[in-house]
Amino acid sequence: MLIHDFLKKLGYENVHTCNTGKAGMKKFEELAKSDHLPIVLLDYNLPDMNASEVMLQLFNVKSDAKVILETAEEKDDETVKDALRHGAYLYLPKPIRFENLKNVIKILEDEKKVLDDQPSEEQHGVEYFLKTNTRISLKRLAEYSKKQEADVMAFLKELEDQGRVSRIESIKEISCSNCGSVRISQYFFCPSCHSSNFKQGKLIEHFKCGNVSIDDTYKDSICPKCRKEIKIIGVDYRAIENYYICIDCGEKFPEPAQDYICVKCNNRFTLEHAHWVTSEGFALKTTN
Ligand SMILES: [Zn+2]
Numbered sequence: 001m002l003i004h005d006f007l008k009k010l011g012y013e014n015v016h017t018c019n020t021g022k023a024g025m026k027k028f029e030e031l032a033k034s035d036h037l038p039i040v041l042l043d044y045n046l047p048d049m050n051a052s053e054v055m056l057q058l059f060n061v062k063s064d065a066k067v068i069l070e071t072a073e074e075k076d077d078e079t080v081k082d083a084l085r086h087g088a089y090l091y092l093p094k095p096i097r098f099e100n101l102k103n104v105i106k107i108l109e110d111e112k113k114v115l116d117d118q119p120s121e122e123q124h125g126v127e128y129f130l131k132t133n134t135r136i137s138l139k140r141l142a143e144y145s146k147k148q149e150a151d152v153m154a155f156l157k158e159l160e161d162q163g164r165v166s167r168i169e170s171i172k173e174i175s176c177s178n179c180g181s182v183r184i185s186q187y188f189f190c191p192s193c194h195s196s197n198f199k200q201g202k203l204i205e206h207f208k209c210g211n212v213s214i215d216d217t218y219k220d221s222i223c224p225k226c227r228k229e230i231k232i233i234g235v236d237y238r239a240i241e242n243y244y245i246c247i248d249c250g251e252k253f254p255e256p257a258q259d260y261i262c263v264k265c266n267n268r269f270t271l272e273h274a275h276w277v278t279s280e281g282f283a284l285k286t287t288n
């Protein structure tokens with residue numbers, strides 16, 4: 001059975017399958033305009049783009065998109081770690097077990113529901129977020145559950161006394177320079193023209209004429225500048241892996257520039273202007 005059919009069977013109507021990163025982005029932009037929580041099941045290796053590139057674009061369209069990355073590679077592989085750093089919500093090894101997928105989507109829906117709910121008198125929200133995060137700060141718990149830090153702290157102390165929660169080391173995290181929220185997402189862009197329209201690629205430097213450009217400009221191994229053929233790697237040319245190339249201005253850069261965007265108030269700020277907040281860290285004690 002295909003994932004698509006499995007999701008339909010679970011009752012999800014709005015399931016779309018795209019075979020390329022480009023087609024996926026187009027569909028995503030359409031869906032993001034509606035008020036749905038977009039959940040993206042992303043294959044690490046697409047024919048036209050890799051997952052990190054797709055995620056950069058996804059988050060620029062909707063900074064709170066949830067991306068579940070599926071890949072056959074091991075989790076400790078650099079590329080997967082990189083993708084998680086770039087904001088993937090979680091990673092599922094291929095082949096995806098349908099049960100796992102069902103659970104993940106359920107958690108995402110619950111999270112969304114709790115975030116949308118009006119604050120209630122009960123403390124169930126705090127417990128919920130303790131359950132869904134391996135470690136979480138007091139600050140974040142208070143914000144997610146829409147409660148005062150002092151109230152959350154009192155409740156956590158109770159849980160601690162009951163042996164259900166342990167206090168871990170303090171957590172330092174970025175908060176919005178405008179509203180203080182810790183729901184912050186990253187935004188990547190070209191350091192030269194600030195466009196987010198860039199791609200990852202391989203650069204080729206032709207030693208003889210000094211031309212440096214993306215590998216697909218060397219059609220049939222012909223240098224686009226001097227029209228001579230490039231022959232032996234390391235001898236007359238070299239490849240520089242994992243570079244970013246701006247599609248709008250042509251700038252080439254090893255790392256995209258990065259800003260932060262507050263999910264709550266949409267304030268955009270640089271790392272230098274970020275406020276760092278430190279608060280107590282907590283983790284749910286695992287039973288058994
Ligand atoms: Zn803010």
Ligand SMILES: [Zn+2]
Nearest residue numbers: 190193246249
């Ligand atoms: Zn640019």
Ligand SMILES: [Zn+2]
Nearest residue numbers: 206209223226
């Ligand atoms: Zn050349």
